[in-house]
Amino acid sequence: MPTSYLMHAYSRQPVSFERGSGALLWDTNGREYLDAIAGVAVTNLGHAHPEIAAAIADQAGRLIHTSNLFGIEWQERLGARLCALAGMDKAFFCNSGAEANETALKLARLHAQRRGIAQPLVVVMDNSFHGRTFATLAASGNPAVQQGFAPLMPGFIRVPFNDIAALRQCAEEHPDIVAVLVEPVQGEGGVHVASPAYLQQLRALCDVRGWLMMMDEIQTGLGRTGAWFGFNHAGIVPDVITLAKALGNGVPIGACLARSTAAALFVPGNHGSTFGGNPLACRVGCCVLDISEREQLPLRAKQLGEQLLRGLQVRLAGHPGVRGVRGHGLMIAIEMAAPCTPLVERALRTEALLINVTRERTIRLLPPLICTPVQIDQIVERLSRLVLLWLTEQAAAAVSAQPASVALAGG
Numbered sequence: 001m002p003t004s005y006l007m008h009a010y011s012r013q014p015v016s017f018e019r020g021s022g023a024l025l026w027d028t029n030g031r032e033y034l035d036a037i038a039g040v041a042v043t044n045l046g047h048a049h050p051e052i053a054a055a056i057a058d059q060a061g062r063l064i065h066t067s068n069l070f071g072i073e074w075q076e077r078l079g080a081r082l083c084a085l086a087g088m089d090k091a092f093f094c095n096s097g098a099e100a101n102e103t104a105l106k107l108a109r110l111h112a113q114r115r116g117i118a119q120p121l122v123v124v125m126d127n128s129f130h131g132r133t134f135a136t137l138a139a140s141g142n143p144a145v146q147q148g149f150a151p152l153m154p155g156f157i158r159v160p161f162n163d164i165a166a167l168r169q170c171a172e173e174h175p176d177i178v179a180v181l182v183e184p185v186q187g188e189g190g191v192h193v194a195s196p197a198y199l200q201q202l203r204a205l206c207d208v209r210g211w212l213m214m215m216d217e218i219q220t221g222l223g224r225t226g227a228w229f230g231f232n233h234a235g236i237v238p239d240v241i242t243l244a245k246a247l248g249n250g251v252p253i254g255a256c257l258a259r260s261t262a263a264a265l266f267v268p269g270n271h272g273s274t275f276g277g278n279p280l281a282c283r284v285g286c287c288v289l290d291i292s293e294r295e296q297l298p299l300r301a302k303q304l305g306e307q308l309l310r311g312l313q314v315r316l317a318g319h320p321g322v323r324g325v326r327g328h329g330l331m332i333a334i335e336m337a338a339p340c341t342p343l344v345e346r347a348l349r350t351e352a353l354l355i356n357v358t359r360e361r362t363i364r365l366l367p368p369l370i371c372t373p374v375q376i377d378q379i380v381e382r383l384s385r386l387v388l389l390w391l392t393e394q395a396a397a398a399v400s401a402q403p404a405s406v407a408l409a410g411g
């Protein structure tokens with residue numbers, strides 16, 4: 001490798017891709033790969049979607065940017081469509097997930113000001129991930145994200161995920177809580193699903209206490225879990241939701257949607273973004289919604305997710321090296337008994353398959369929602385072969401590392 005002039009913020013795999021089509025990618029040597037992570041839940045419509053490419057080209061030939069000093073027709077349209085889909089009243093557009101959550105957290109502060117609370121707290125969850133900016137890394141329940149960035153922004157209080165008793169207890173102890181920020185499925189945290197009952201009880205608690213219920217749908221939103229939004233599974237509607245990842249299918253865009261009083265908190269001067277909601281990004285967002293609606297992608301994610309989960313459970317569940325196989329729509333995790341990060345590189349090399357490992361021992365799959373059932377079977381085939389071979393090797397290495405007497409005693 002020649003000297004890189006990029007800051008060493010990422011540990012990158014030794015592969016670069018040159019082009020893609022649907023769920024397939026080709027590297028700079030022309031080798032074909034199957035993509036089971038979709039750029040971390042971003043390219044839900046697959047790579048090089050012809051309608052998205054055409055929309056980008058057409059809009060780039062008309063107008064990319066004018067700033068929010070002026071009206072933006074595509075921003076109005078995308079805002080209206082997202083609000084209709086999510087049951088929200090107003091939208092604010094930005095450029096990333098972290099910025100969408102920053103927007104939500106600023107709404108929580110204004111909500112506190114309205115209520116005369118000077119030192120407000122936002123409840124956040126253990127094991128959560130909300131981004132890398134100062135506010136969102138403080139909100140994230142992952143010490144690795146916070147490491148080295150003290151002092152952290154104050155104003156957060158942490159509770160265990162999916163535990164309504166802990167939250168009620170917290171409410172008793174802290175009268176200055178103004179909002180709760182929660183993922184319907186913890187993604188980076190390893191695919192942990194909030195139960196519908198928990199979200200319903202959380203909704204009720206927010207109503208009683210006057211808290212804003214804020215849901216981070218950045219990874220789960222727009223079909224990934226088998227419904228348009230993760231909260232749909234619980235039959236509730238939050239006060240604020242945040243979106244990003246899949247909204248632009250790779251073109252950077254984020255959104256914070258709010259309803260009722262939360263939708264009316266901002267006045268000019270409170271918040272803004274130079275790029276946020278530009279004509280190009282918003283036109284692509286509308287195109288993503290057109291395709292997702294027409295192809296019924298939430299339903300497709302539900303069906304393909306069931307196929308993928310069943311396939312992996314049949315091959316891997318019950319194996320001593322596998323703690324469990326779980327999922328929600330096309331968010332799937334295989335929890336291993338021991339760290340397995342090297343599997344990411346191995347999957348690329350030996351199976352031409354893109355996977356992710358989070359929290360050291362959780363294999364995470366986020367295939368594009370436009371996968372074919374045949375491609376889902378290929379993911380099952382390649383991944384289970386890889387995992388079973390890995391476990392056999394790990395077991396053999398463990399035996400040979402033991403003293404001879406123990407190895408013999410163990411048979």
Ligand SMILES: *Cc1c(COP(=O)(O)O)cnc(C)c1O
Pocket residue numbers: 096097098099101129130131132183187188216217218219244245
């Ligand atoms: C990816 C993600 C974020 C951060 O989004 P960025 O675009 O990387 O800032 C926040 N919350 C959740 C749940 C995510 O999955």
